[in-house]
Amino acid sequence: MNIATVTLTGQRCLRHRETVHRPGPVAGSVEVEPYLGSICGSDKPIFLRGPEGGRPENGRPMHELLCRFVGEDGEPIPDRRCIAVPRNADGMRQRFHVPRENTWRIRSSAAELPDARALHVQPLSTVMAAMDRLGDIAGADVLILGLGSIGQMFAHFALAAGAAGVTGIDPVRTSRLPGLRQVSRLADVDRSFDVCVEAVGHRSFALNEALSVCRDWGKVLLFGIPPREPHEIDLYDFMQRRLTLTSSIHPDWSRWLPTAEEYLMSPAGRDLDLTTHHFTIDQAQLAYETAVDDPAALKVFIDFGPWMSPTGR
Incomplete structure (x- = not known):
């Protein structure tokens, strides 16, 4: 099956394209469908310098993602929110596989921890x-x-x-x-x-x-x-x-992702929200330009809504 992806093609240049996706089991991994992403400071230099070696890089650069697990029937499970951290910061894809240990199922309900705050977990x-x-x-x-x-x-x-x-x-x-x-x-x-x-x-x-x-x-x-x-x-x-x-880099996700969710649900963490901008995946180029050029930008969110399966919305 073909899926939509945002591809890094040059310095400060993102393009939308389709690429081949191979659904089904991959040893030690799970399949996810992202629906909300955030631009991290470590994504910015990748965007600025472009793909290494000049070859287009599908899905890069993004690794802060709120996703839904994809079930055995190939459809996303609506009530199964999770944080997923792709190894190569290549998460701007309609679907992808990720090592199971790089995921954390959000235990809180959307009413208790709205998506915009749940994305702060990573x-x-x-x-x-x-x-x-x-x-x-x-x-x-x-x-x-x-x-x-x-x-x-x-x-x-x-x-x-x-x-x-x-x-x-x-x-x-x-x-x-x-x-x-x-x-x-x-x-x-x-x-x-x-x-x-x-x-x-x-x-x-x-x-x-x-x-x-x-x-x-x-x-x-x-x-x-x-x-x-x-x-x-x-x-x-x-x-x-x-x-x-x-x-400190690349912490033990199995320990610190649940710890971060717990903190966001505590009285001390409930007011922690650093979101400043919100774009859709169709505006990925503008989102990254804003993240690197606007001094007021903190957490810049990208909504994958236009790509999502009807059952995942």
């Missing part, structure tokens, strides 16, 4: 896993570099964890979080910090900036995915100040 799970690596930060003075949606999630958890203070640096975005002190430049920071979170990544390398304002015996978390080219850090200074550097 990015939130990555932040929660990273915060776990930092350990107890109660009473710590925390700095967040980058206040995109991920940076604001880190700030939210730092405040909830009892940090003595949380400062965010971002030259263009404005935080939605009460209790967060925001500055636009590193030069505006007037002190050092116990914990520094690098949540920028991609087009700039902010790790050295995080290290430079971390106080002796402090912790630095590298979360923003750095550019691929090598970068230097001053290891002598790092050692003399007895800093701890940690990173």
Whole structure:
């Protein structure tokens, strides 16, 4: 059978096309039909640079997806919402197979956890896993570099964890979080910090900036995915100040996806919503342009409604 897909064909260029889909069982995987997606910060550099080697890449770049499981009869199961994380960030397809361990069936009803908030489960799970690596930060003075949606999630958890203070640096975005002190430049920071979170990544390398304002015996978390080219850090200074550097990526989904859903259902998580824009899959090109060009964009959603099977709507 043929399915619709959005294909990355060049720098900043997406095209709609049909491709062959092979339904049926694939060892260790399940078949899903996505119906709502969100553009992640790690999708942006893929969109900007285009397909590697110049060959079109079907379904890329998207990996934050709310889906329905497809039953043995080939039809989506309406009441079986799930988070599905495709391995190659190629989820802009009408249907696809995904490893079973990369899925989580949403336990809450749509009335309890609406789709727009349920889609926060995947990015939130990555932040929660990273915060776990930092350990107890109660009473710590925390700095967040980058206040995109991920940076604001880190700030939210730092405040909830009892940090003595949380400062965010971002030259263009404005935080939605009460209790967060925001500055636009590193030069505006007037002190050092116990914990520094690098949540920028991609087009700039902010790790050295995080290290430079971390106080002796402090912790630095590298979360923003750095550019691929090598970068230097001053290891002598790092050692003399007895800093701890940690990173986090690709968490144990079986642990952190359900943990994130549970948090969103708790009183502390019910007000966490960073959605700013909503498009349909037919507007994928405009959605990605907005995500990379509009400073106000945080979570940009894409509705797959025009592609969905009648039973999945």
